[in-house]
Amino acid sequence: MKFMEVLRYELEHRLRSPSTWLYGGFLFLLSMWMFLATADGGMESFANAPERIAGGGAIVGAVGMLVTAALFGDAAVRDVSVEMDPLLFTSPLSKAEYLGGRFVAAFAVNALLLLAVPLGFIVCTEIVTSAQSVGVGPFRPAAYAQQYLFFLLPNLMLSGAILFTTGVLTRHIVPVYLAALGLFISCVAIMNGVAATEQPVLQLLGDPIGMRSIQETTQYWTPSERKTRLLGLSGRLLVNRAVWLTVAAFVLALLHWRFKFSHARVGGRRSRKHPGINDATLAPIRAVSVPRVSGTFGVRMTARQTIAVAARSLADVVSSRWFVAALVACTLLTLLMGWNVSQTVFDTSTWPVTMLVAETVLTERVAPIIYALIALFAGELVWSDRDVHVEEIADAAPVREGVALLGRFMALVAIIVMFQAALLFGGMLIQALQGYFRFEFGLYLRILFGLQLANYLLFAVLTLTFQVLVNQKYLAHMALLLVFLGVLFLRMLGFVDHGLLLYGTDPGWTYSDMNGFGPFIVPFVWFKLYWAAWALLLAVVAALFWVRGREPGMQHRLSRARERFGRSLLGSAAVALTLILVLGGFVFYNTNVLNDYRTSLEEGRPLAEYEKRYKQFETVPQPTITRADLRVEIHPDEPGVDVQGTFTLHNLTGTPIDSVHVLIADPLVEVQSLRFDRASTPVLVDEEARYRIFALEQSLLPDDSMQLNFDVGFRQRGFSNGEMQTKVVANGTHFDRRLMPIIGYQHVFELSGEDARVRFGLAPQPKAPPASQAATIQHRWSVRDADLVQVSAVIGTSADQIAVTPGVLQRSWTENGRRYFHYETRSPISFGGTFFSAKYAVVEDRWNDVSLSVYHHPAHGDDVERTVRSMKASLDYYTEQFGPYPDNQLRVVEFPRYGGFGVAHPHTIAFAESYFLSRVKPGELDQPFYGTAHEIAHTWWGGLVRGAPVRGHGLLSESLANYSAMMVTEKMYGVEAARRVYAFHLDRYLRGRATPSREVPLLEVTDQPYIAYRKGALAMYTLRERMGEEAVNAVLRRFVERFANGNRPYPTSLDLYGELRAAAPDSLHELLADLFETVTLWDVRSEEARVRRLASGEYEVEIDVFARKVRADSVGTETEVPMDELVDIGVYARGEDGTLGEPLYLAPHRVRSGKHTIRVTVAGEPTRAGIDPMRKLIDRVGDNNVVGAKAAPTGTL
């Protein structure tokens, strides 16, 4: 049994080696980290839900590939590297025995170590159970068996086969690590959803670890299913596992075929025993006089030596053929990971602009790879001398430790720069291949060789230091990873969130085409300088402990370090410490003195205090703003803004008001003055909660009015630890009411988020009141100090910018080198206080007597025409169907991509930059068109008709806006396009249900977007199918007429539902209840379709269908209800591959619960048939609706 002997030998070697057990410990810690990091679902889910255990296991397995690479790589190349191959390869072993023994042993050991993963999960379950902050389900062995058998072991088989084969065939360890890196990257890509594709084969190929299969399997699971349901080895997952195990088998077969017991190494470092060059010249040693040159040493020499070390180290890495392979691979990976960067909402693309490619792809997505490569190369560089065994010669050379270290650092920098250049190339390739040629080379350089390089350099110093201190290449990698994960974990818990505490961090940045790096660059630079000082200190430590000579043991290293701590290192350490203090002090001054710093755990305290102290005044009668005269001075170059203004306050309450409460919502607002036009005294000024109470000497009587004159400023001083303010910026200012005083206590500013509220001892926020209480509601806007306001605003901004706010532009002029705009509303409008200022290009047009304009960033003008077309089409349809447009202008205004996407203000729609980058390819949905139509629809839904803020509120705004936009899309692009939007909303609704959020019926929706936007669109569009467009729109038109006056009581979802129900025939009442009153899901499928040709030449089709309808409660527990309704039955001719062809038959049939056979006769030859072929029903599994038609066995019909 030679195989058994090989196996036994290898097993013994592995199990005796201490590193094996360290690897096991690493996996254990990794799985604990994974578990704790994802156990944050609150009580709504189980931390040990089978689905989480499986997914977490797959991810730990992917990261654990580091261990697999070490074990299998060692098994593959050890014989060659210790030069035992001549002995082994000449023994009478067969290839299968030799390779099999090594592979099986490595597999067995790794499989054993992988048991640490379920173990880690189990241990952590115990930990969190005692902590009691998260939900924990009962212990289920099957969940762990599933993790181990379906994911950990098959993935080990695959990665092991690939890595082992790589190692054996290349006889080198570096390719093994590169292969592991490649595999890992594909996993990362999948987890980021990068390989998202509808093509089943590509989906399979893009998912070697099964992560995506888990997501696919569970995507529509309800919260209650997520808690307890096992994945099971079915369908997609089974195919995936089988395919990838087959791939593993093929790889091993390939290995067996390619492997030869030969001595085939060329130029390897161990080749000294076989001369490649014939040294036959036996000429006597010539008498050559060697110039007697002694070395000269000094500062210049030190510099020269540093460069020499750098060049030598770099040459060593670069001359390896793996280096070029890694560079090329990196470029290709960039393509792979970045190809879909231009995919956004729906299936609409954006242009692959440089900003997106450089930030999203080359920085966010690819960064993990670069960090891994830096760690890898740092290890190779620190060990370069020892790996080729020249260390005794090099160590005895008169080179200082700092020089050896700095030289290697410089080599590492050069390597990083080369990889960044490869990324740059890859990024431009993405753009060019997608037909986009507006390369912003300068932006690439600034991101890749500026911001991102700074991060990489800091990391490079850290990895080098780790390698030096740990002094074992692979342990150092693992130690680094563990430290990294540990820090991440601490961060997640909210402990370490000051940028001064976490090596290398910065407050983050976002690039905007409009505003460049904007306010982010200054704090970035200061934080990086501060961390560079730490890096210097790390470098000193590394130099002190740099391994030189042969003395093992920490004792010796310590005493050497003491010996080396001479003048120059001491000086460097002193410089580093001084810089740390000075720079750290400066940063601290900015973040903690000039700005208000709070840990993330303390984040909401001012808001909590605001609520605790002043909630009592929520119902105190307060005046209402009816007129606002504003003078807004925007200073883009500071940036900052000053607002002076006068609010006319009316007492509409019916009782005298003796005190006015004034709230300042934004912490950066500084109040210069607040004065009333009647005598008042501030009886309370609370700077922390930003709340003030003024007692009026003379009460404001009912229906009387008074004025509040205010002067406030808004600007950030220095920089903060968190994100910088982005409301007022150099180009692209976009702010609202929150920079101005607000009257009275406002519920809307209260601290939200359950966790935070619990932390500060606040009771959960009450749900919105039920619709039945709408009559008691006094305010319809979220900020309750105004209803409709007459606004007059003079805006000053820099001379090259245009300022916009809702209202009609009265005039514009230049004064003192600044540009001024005076806007005034025609009639009172809802008061959002929204202002824009930027260097805009303006496109103007007209629709009837409405002036249309689009204010956009000059470089973003490509698709403006679509927006204009949508404005016209929307106005056409809405005015015809819902009633007249209440204004004489309509604008679309662009703002930077710092947050938000689209917001509708009165006759002014704000869209973020990304909207202007949309690129509509043939066959794709016209997202700019749809989005504009949606926002314009808010003129009616949410504007003219503003629902009471009660349950069901979302139906009256977002659902109707989406329905309206779908109708405009249908008119413009046809039913097909509207159906595509429908399919998108269906998918998002089903996914949204899967999140733990307590699903309510549509009639009660308040702030759950997947119900208000998605399900609402589905319900309204379905209704329109059944009732007809005219009937539905007639209801809506009447609804507008009834409620557009804005009087109390405000409308509710019940009002609309009542009218819809009244207009619908009785036969549809059941459907109305399904869609609006309950959470109802259908499950229809076709089991078989049989075709028989009739004598008449026609075809008879028999379809076996199954149908079922269930109602779900708020956590997704389902109860079946009888089904009896009309469902489409379709029969289709041959279509282009994969698609349905022409419908030969498509008509609704009455379908009841259970199995039926439906028979139809069609003229042409059918190939596919089924139930609900268009996927109109809310059905979680849609791809079984239609089946292929088979010829019926003769005699069955």
Next chain:
Amino acid sequence: MQLAIRDLSKTYPNGTRALNAVSLDIPKGMFGLLGRNGAGKSTLMRIIATLQDPDAGTIHLGELDVVRDKPAVRETLGYLPQSFGFHPRAKAERLLEHFAVLKGIAEPGVRRDVVESLLRQTNLWEKRRERLGTFSGGMRQRFGVAVALLGNPRLIIVDEPTAGLDPEERVRFLNLLSEIGEDSVVILSTHIVEDVEELCSRMAIIDGGEILLEAEPMNAIDALRERIWRRTVARADLPTIAQEMAVISTKLLAGRTIVHVKSDGPPGPDFEPVEPALEDVYFSVMAGHHGRRATGEVST
């Protein structure tokens, strides 16, 4: 200037006593350190080459404290370790230039001259554009010498340089070594007696971490003159002879066993006198018939 070693001791963590109070004075010129494998040669070499620290004892190179002032020693040190490799993909000339920079030869023109002449001297000039990975053992060893000779070192340490070389390579290598170091302290450690015999003006024999003999090879050989006898013996007689006489070595010659015996007069019949060689010195010292082990100065 000479290298003065005083009471140098070194014990490894596993208990191995590598050096035990070693004291040596090594003048300029070629000094041979002879001993079998594991005698402590390489430990001593590495300590002198600043790569290890002794537990006790001092080493001075002239005024320089070798143990304390390592950077200064390295500036004037040439070291050829017992085993070493080179970056396999580097080319000979480039790599030698690299080491020339590390050894402080700043001036590019001078550096080129030094590199060229060293490559010529080591007979590698023709191979200067070849990669180190393709070099044979002898070529690599000569390249190592070239590296060690860079920067005009005053202290050159050559640790077991001829082990693993074929006879021709060994001859060429010894020729090369004989060229160097009249002005420097050159320490050659080896377990091959001929190396020392052919090259060194002074030598020491080390075993078990202790110096058994410190002498000039010629004097040591002279001391044995007319005291070494040999005889061809039957294998079966060996134990008896070993019991009765001071056998210093037995070896095979054309299939027959020859013993060398140390004796002031003819030790018995059939013995014939031999002209002593350094090998006889070495074996008699190792066998405890000569040197400090014979006089009981050191532990055995």
